[in-house]
Amino acid sequence: MYAVFPPCSILQELDQTIDKKDTYVKQKEEHIAALEQILTMNDISADIRYATNTKLYEEYLQFKPDSAILLMQENLDLAEQTNNRQWKDESMIKLASLYSVGGLYLDAEQLLDSINPATLPTSLRIVYYDVYKQLFAFYPATPMSKTKYRQYRDSLLANLDPASNNYKIVYSETLTEQGKTREARDVLLPMFEKETEDTHWRAMLAFAIGETYRMENDYDGQKKYYAISAIGDINPNRSLDHS
Numbered sequence: 001m002y003a004v005f006p007p008c009s010i011l012q013e014l015d016q017t018i019d020k021k022d023t024y025v026k027q028k029e030e031h032i033a034a035l036e037q038i039l040t041m042n043d044i045s046a047d048i049r050y051a052t053n054t055k056l057y058e059e060y061l062q063f064k065p066d067s068a069i070l071l072m073q074e075n076l077d078l079a080e081q082t083n084n085r086q087w088k089d090e091s092m093i094k095l096a097s098l099y100s101v102g103g104l105y106l107d108a109e110q111l112l113d114s115i116n117p118a119t120l121p122t123s124l125r126i127v128y129y130d131v132y133k134q135l136f137a138f139y140p141a142t143p144m145s146k147t148k149y150r151q152y153r154d155s156l157l158a159n160l161d162p163a164s165n166n167y168k169i170v171y172s173e174t175l176t177e178q179g180k181t182r183e184a185r186d187v188l189l190p191m192f193e194k195e196t197e198d199t200h201w202r203a204m205l206a207f208a209i210g211e212t213y214r215m216e217n218d219y220d221g222q223k224k225y226y227a228i229s230a231i232g233d234i235n236p237n238r239s240l241d242h243s
Contacts, residue, residue, distance in 0.1 A: 032059050050078050069098050089115055093128050100135040108135050129156035165191055172208055181212040203232025
């Protein structure tokens with residue numbers, strides 16, 4: 001039996017979370033300032049600079065995307081200076097993700113096309129296909145973009161562990177697209193109920209569940225789970241990873 005969340009209480013929680021947004025922003029700015037302080041140290045190594053830039057990139061993703069782009073461009077320069085192929089691939093994939101969100105589709109596709117996925121370690125290859133899928137999800141809707149989206153979604157599924165949570169959420173997208181919304185919720189709801197904190201992962205699950213209700217034209221279901229998703233994404237302390 002899945003838990004029931006009254007829509008009115010969820011919307012009240014969303015309002016309260018929005019009211020606390022200034023506090024969350026202050027916490028995030030303090031964390032960013034601490035990381036930026038590391039970059040002012042004398043004789044900082046390339047490894048530490050790359051790792052710190054990456055942490056700052058994660059902080060800036062939804063906060064200051066232009067700053068996130070500059071950080072990944074700097075990491076790309078570091079990769080070139082140190083002749084580090086993995087750093088270069090990681091930075092180009094992250095830049096492509098930022099470009100696709102910003103509507104720079106051709107720039108994103110050019111970066112991704114320059115990478116040979118067969119040479120990537122499995123963990124990075126998964127990110128590569130996920131970003132390619134994301135690119136064509138944002139692309140203007142055409143038969144070509146829809147075909148490409150499905151192609152990269154299938155490639156992502158082929159590289160994920162079928163027992164992993166990431167596999168399940170991507171598989172649920174396939175079910176939802178096929179109109180099998182109840183089956184999709186059967187995949188998503190057990191994972192959602194295990195999450196007790198307002199994490200980014202919980203927000204992703206809630207959004208996916210909301211999509212199943214959107215496909216059914218169920219306004220109350222959409223409103224409830226989209227609100228839960230928004231609460232998780234406003235929280236600055238949310239976790240970004242979940243295997």
